[in-house]
Amino acid sequence: MSDARPSLPRTAPDATAVAVARTALGDARAARELAQTLGLADLGTVQPSAVTQVPLLLLFDEVGLGLQVTGEGRYADRASGRAKGKPPGKGALPGPVRAEFVSGRMGYRREHGGGAGQLVARAVGLHKTKAPLTVVDATAGLGQDAFVLAGLGCQVTLLERNPLVHAVLADGLARAALNAECADTIARMTLVPRGSSIDWLRSQAPGSVDVVYLDPMFPHRDKSARVKKEMAVFRQVVGDDDDAVALLEAALAAARYRVVVKRPRKAPAIEGPEPATRLEGKSSRYDLYPLRALPPA
Template structure:
């Protein structure tokens, strides 16, 4: 199938007859053909939903897994509230801000912040990535250790700019976190194998200035933008200050001081 929304042909496959009904539901939701000739496939099996490139020498599948692997290691040994991302969003003793991750991707940064106690709202506008994220969250809810963390992660459907401009929630996010795709550079949240898979479906965020503008209008306390260390700041308002690491940095746009709650 060659979907007009995508720059490559993609189909959806069930890896076991037991998942056929759920696969058909995903096919209808995403507008994908069941099986057939394609360059890529979204597959549903016992390990959940995964995206895979078809053909020889293709890398392995990519799925969202908050229970095992890299995320389990980071949850246990990642440095807690001393991590730079925690400092950037304002995590301090007695302060766990209410955060909107408006470019959620595979949810890794959001999961780190949720594991530290932050209430997270996530938006991912690319349908395939959002599907992988939704599936990963659903499976994680079945794990007794991880379930309390993902209970603090809520995924919204739609375009982040539109959702921020027409915010319907009772409370505005205290902090909005952005990690837009930077032209010609890998997104820091995605490793090389994943970028190879996602490149035909996820382009550069050319509307990053509009994304930042909408975030600044909505956030009550600060906006945080993750960037490659040597990349320019997003066009528009200049950040108030910067936290810089070895390969990436956080541009911080403060609006109001975060204070501890009783």
């Protein structure tokens, strides 16, 4: 997906591009605190389709926190800033993107997933060892792959440097921890305070982490591509990970057994050492960089 508008900074959100708000049933106190923490405007109670000040909201509703496009975000011309199509406030907007582990796609996957036979689990090596592995998900995003791995017994450390995504992920983990069916899995997931994954990995002793998992945002330029709602919002918020080479280098230094990199199926590998092997799915693949054999038990 191509978007003429620049992505938000990774270290601090752009106050002209995002604000905090809530629906009538959203948590007003949490909204005020998050706005203060991130240095963003708190718009109070809003109807997202009528918001024209910013294209994106950190929106608290009756479920929790999500990233919500606004009327401006849907109808503004990215290149010129002129409104086009329907005016703001007309028509339904897509719902918020949130970190959801209890219901929806992740809830179904939790109940009906393929266990250690899932592609991400095989990439990490869970079909080869019964030993509990420590995994660092250095590009955690909405935490979906980390949740799968934690559900299979891994202790997962999550790193996410984008402040908006980090806030949404923290909210999703907190809500899931209150659910009896998810609590044990969430207890194996630790979200590190926001910061650079590269710096965090470089601060670890060599070989101190069993597996490092990376899913850096790949520069995708196909204007005609139809992408999922989550990916469209992520490209708006995060942009491309132009430092993937340094991230892979830091991951290889910190990992004990292997580094796993998720890529679009036809994308080139990250520049640097060639992966030893690949596992391919329908739309994505996993590049494997083994460092030593996994423990048998």
